[in-house]
Amino acid sequence: MSNPGNTGPKSVINTFNVIAGAIIVMGLVITVLRFTKGLGAVTNLDDNNPWGIWIGFDLLCGVALAAGGYTTSAACYIFGLKRFHSAVRPAILTAFLGYALVVFALQYDLGRPWRLPYPIFYQQGTTSLLFEVGLCVMLYLTVLFIEFTPAMFEWLGMKKLRAVVVKLTLALTIFGVVLSTLHQSSLGALYTIAPSKLHPLWYSPYLPVFFFVSSIAAGLSMVIFEGTLSHKKLHRMMDEEYLKHHDGVVLGFGKAASLVLFAYFAIKMIGLAYDNNWHYLTSGYGLWFMVEMIGFVVLPCFLFALGVREKNMSIIKKAAIITVLGIVLNRFNVSLVAFNYHLPSSERYFPTLMEIGISIFVVTLGVVIFRFITTRMPIFFEHPDYKGEH
Amino acid sequence: MLRRTFLGMLGTACVGASIPGVASASKEFNGYPGSKGVLFDATRCIGCRKCEEACNKVNELPAPDKKYDDLTVLDTKRRTDAKTLTVVNKYKSAKGPLFRKSQCNHCLEPACASACFVKAFKKLPNGAVVYDESVCVGCRYCMVACPFEIPAYEYDEPLTPRVMKCTMCAPRLAEGKLPGCVEGCPKEALVFGERDELLKIARKRIERNPDRYIDHIYGEKEMGGTSWLYLSGVPFSEIGMREDLGTKSAPELTAGALASVPMVAGLWPALLGGIYAVSKRKDKVAEEEKKEAVANAIAQASSQAEKTLSEALTKADVANKRQIEVEVKKAVEEALTPKEEQEENSEEES
Numbered sequence: 001m002s003n004p005g006n007t008g009p010k011s012v013i014n015t016f017n018v019i020a021g022a023i024i025v026m027g028l029v030i031t032v033l034r035f036t037k038g039l040g041a042v043t044n045l046d047d048n049n050p051w052g053i054w055i056g057f058d059l060l061c062g063v064a065l066a067a068g069g070y071t072t073s074a075a076c077y078i079f080g081l082k083r084f085h086s087a088v089r090p091a092i093l094t095a096f097l098g099y100a101l102v103v104f105a106l107q108y109d110l111g112r113p114w115r116l117p118y119p120i121f122y123q124q125g126t127t128s129l130l131f132e133v134g135l136c137v138m139l140y141l142t143v144l145f146i147e148f149t150p151a152m153f154e155w156l157g158m159k160k161l162r163a164v165v166v167k168l169t170l171a172l173t174i175f176g177v178v179l180s181t182l183h184q185s186s187l188g189a190l191y192t193i194a195p196s197k198l199h200p201l202w203y204s205p206y207l208p209v210f211f212f213v214s215s216i217a218a219g220l221s222m223v224i225f226e227g228t229l230s231h232k233k234l235h236r237m238m239d240e241e242y243l244k245h246h247d248g249v250v251l252g253f254g255k256a257a258s259l260v261l262f263a264y265f266a267i268k269m270i271g272l273a274y275d276n277n278w279h280y281l282t283s284g285y286g287l288w289f290m291v292e293m294i295g296f297v298v299l300p301c302f303l304f305a306l307g308v309r310e311k312n313m314s315i316i317k318k319a320a321i322i323t324v325l326g327i328v329l330n331r332f333n334v335s336l337v338a339f340n341y342h343l344p345s346s347e348r349y350f351p352t353l354m355e356i357g358i359s360i361f362v363v364t365l366g367v368v369i370f371r372f373i374t375t376r377m378p379i380f381f382e383h384p385d386y387k388g389e390h
Numbered sequence: 391m392l393r394r395t396f397l398g399m400l401g402t403a404c405v406g407a408s409i410p411g412v413a414s415a416s417k418e419f420n421g422y423p424g425s426k427g428v429l430f431d432a433t434r435c436i437g438c439r440k441c442e443e444a445c446n447k448v449n450e451l452p453a454p455d456k457k458y459d460d461l462t463v464l465d466t467k468r469r470t471d472a473k474t475l476t477v478v479n480k481y482k483s484a485k486g487p488l489f490r491k492s493q494c495n496h497c498l499e500p501a502c503a504s505a506c507f508v509k510a511f512k513k514l515p516n517g518a519v520v521y522d523e524s525v526c527v528g529c530r531y532c533m534v535a536c537p538f539e540i541p542a543y544e545y546d547e548p549l550t551p552r553v554m555k556c557t558m559c560a561p562r563l564a565e566g567k568l569p570g571c572v573e574g575c576p577k578e579a580l581v582f583g584e585r586d587e588l589l590k591i592a593r594k595r596i597e598r599n600p601d602r603y604i605d606h607i608y609g610e611k612e613m614g615g616t617s618w619l620y621l622s623g624v625p626f627s628e629i630g631m632r633e634d635l636g637t638k639s640a641p642e643l644t645a646g647a648l649a650s651v652p653m654v655a656g657l658w659p660a661l662l663g664g665i666y667a668v669s670k671r672k673d674k675v676a677e678e679e680k681k682e683a684v685a686n687a688i689a690q691a692s693s694q695a696e697k698t699l700s701e702a703l704t705k706a707d708v709a710n711k712r713q714i715e716v717e718v719k720k721a722v723e724e725a726l727t728p729k730e731e732q733e734e735n736s737e738e739e740s
């Protein structure tokens with residue numbers, strides 16, 4: 001992650017701004033194309049492949065990687081692990097931005113984006129798992145926003161409002177966990193309706209459970225990963241309190257991630273056994289499945305455990321990166337690679353450069369906003385007026 | 391202990407809920423009584439594309455790239471798209487070329503309808519599955535869900551894209567007319583009627599000509615049953631139809647996941663609240679223990695201190711006793727002399 005040539009903070013900002021600026025301009029150009037020429041003009045989507053990377057990456061991965069919000073706040077406020085407190089604010093902020101961008105990115109994919117409120121306010125398709133996803137994401141986005149506001153109120157010096165919101169912490173956290181459980185698993189459940197389209201190694205009636213459990217691993221790993229990144233780039237914004245607890249958070253989350261990955265591996269195997277799908281393992285898809293399972297579940301699980309035992313931060317951080325990549329790989333496999341596996345390769349989907357461009361654009365927006373907020377509001381440090389008061 | 395119970399419950403909540411059919415809403419649904427359907431007989435179809443032409447006309451769809459009497463079109467595999475609601479494909483078989491028409495199968499429990507989050511799809515009592523573009527958000531989940539790969543989308547429409555699929559000519563049915571394709575077929579490869587009747591007809595054809603047909607009516611059970619039914623002389627997979635779809639309807643497939651929603655919403659807050667209470671209590675106990683420990687330590691420390699003090703005092707006592715005695719004596723003696731004087735003074739005063 002080191003940027004050769006970037007020595008002082010000044011030059012980092014310049015390089016960063018130039019690149020980010022270029023990406024944003026590109027994004028805007030594609031945006032205009034998308035909304036004047038239609039989906040067909042910018043994407044490779046077709047009648048057989050109605051969902052591409054805007055769903056596979058922006059939605060599925062976006063939501064999974066934003067799981068750090070509920071895992072961290074649950075660990076801190078519900079399980080009472082106060083030493084993770086310093087990690088809560090960055091995690092909540094990341095989650096809030098993550099979800100906001102998921103919804104933003106969805107606007108590109110929807111045929112008539114301005115009707116997005118329809119399923120909730122106009123006519124409810126309650127038999128649809130997508131309805132559940134939509135409802136939960138909307139509510140959770142609201143919860144995350146409220147959970148984020150204390151930092152903003154501190155920044156703006158609005159003490160009374162801040163006090164009100166802080167009192168709601170526990171209720172908000174529980175509500176957030178409920179909503180996250182529901183929509184994280186529903187994203188997997190979306191695919192339970194299409195057993196004939198998703199390869200049997202990835203299709204399972206347990207898909208909702210797989211998605212939920214892996215989202216916990218993703219959330220924990222993202223907190224570690226994102227903490228590491230921020231450490232490099234935003235060190236100046238962190239106070240002693242945050243830095244003092246940082247290693248403890250990494251160790252604790254690493255340990256949890258190891259356990260969760262182990263559990264995930266176990267239930268994946270149970271899933272295989274339940275459908276008796278072992279014989280597929282020898283096929284080409286089987287090999288790919290093994291790559292995912294061994295390389296991105298078993299390996300990081302082992303590395304996390306090793307890192308925790310040896311108290312070796314760098315191993316834990318590597319394991320976190322592998323897990324994050326693994327989640328992306330898994331969501332890609334379910335939504336794109338193993339989806340429509342029965343079609344001849346000429347009818348399979350591969351994204352256009354413009355589709356990838358929009359995804360990069362969205363991620364860049366996220367990073368820019370994250371920097372804007374963390375360099376101003378008390379995210380990595382405690383506001384002097386509210387020290388030790390959380 | 392509590393944590394373990396909680397994990398156990400989490401397991402049951404998630405796993406139990408996601409086993410298909412556990413809490414499913416599906417008492418078996420066999421379609422609306424008297425609902426209509428179409429029987430397609432692949433042994434009669436000659437691939438003339440008249441049905442395609444009729445469909446194009448009655449639905450007022452844009453003109454095709456190649457005329458309908460151009461049969462070279464059949465050499466490439468096609469699927470339904472936004473401008474073509476039905477297509478006929480040609481398949482090579484041991485019995486010579488075979489043709490199969492495809493269009494929406496008008497499932498009894500349509501995956502598209504169950505997937506749509508604004509209820510844009512509806513199964514009508516007459517059997518047709520229709521789509522309402524005035525609410526469609528354009529998420530295309532219906533296309534993901536349909537096992538027969540039927541719904542198509544107007545990808546080139548920037549502002550008002552629609553999902554396009556066969557409607558069984560619902561508007562024509564309402565006028566008492568036949569679906570366009572059925573009317574256009576010169577070979578009676580398509581028969582329109584009540585689904586129950588069609589099943590009887592199909593069974594009779596198989597019985598009378600066991601050599602001509604394989605013993606299976608496609609659509610009777612597939613994906614919970616469809617209003618469109620198929621007969622064929624070769625295994626259906628040879629005319630491009632999937633035989634691995636199973637008989638579970640879409641609602642059955644997703645019932646487990648949906649049923650888990652109230653479970654999670656009901657159990658989670660209580661469980662999490664419980665865990666919170668436990669961890670709080672743990673904190674409190676820890677706090678109390680800490681206080682006690684501190685108190686103990688202080689007590690111990692102070693008794694220790696006292697002991698040392700008294701020891702020191704005794705030691706000092708012994709060592710200094712004599713000197714003290716001497717000193718005291720001296721002091722007393724010194725004190726006594728002026729005391730007498732003082733006493734005298736005080737007596738005077740009083």
Ligand code: SF4
Nearest residue numbers: 494495497501502536
């Ligand atoms: S065939 Fe597809 S589009 Fe037609 S009713 Fe069934 S699920 Fe819906």
Ligand code: SF4
Nearest residue numbers: 506526527529530532
């Ligand atoms: S694309 Fe339209 S009809 Fe299809 S599921 Fe989405 S909202 Fe419903």
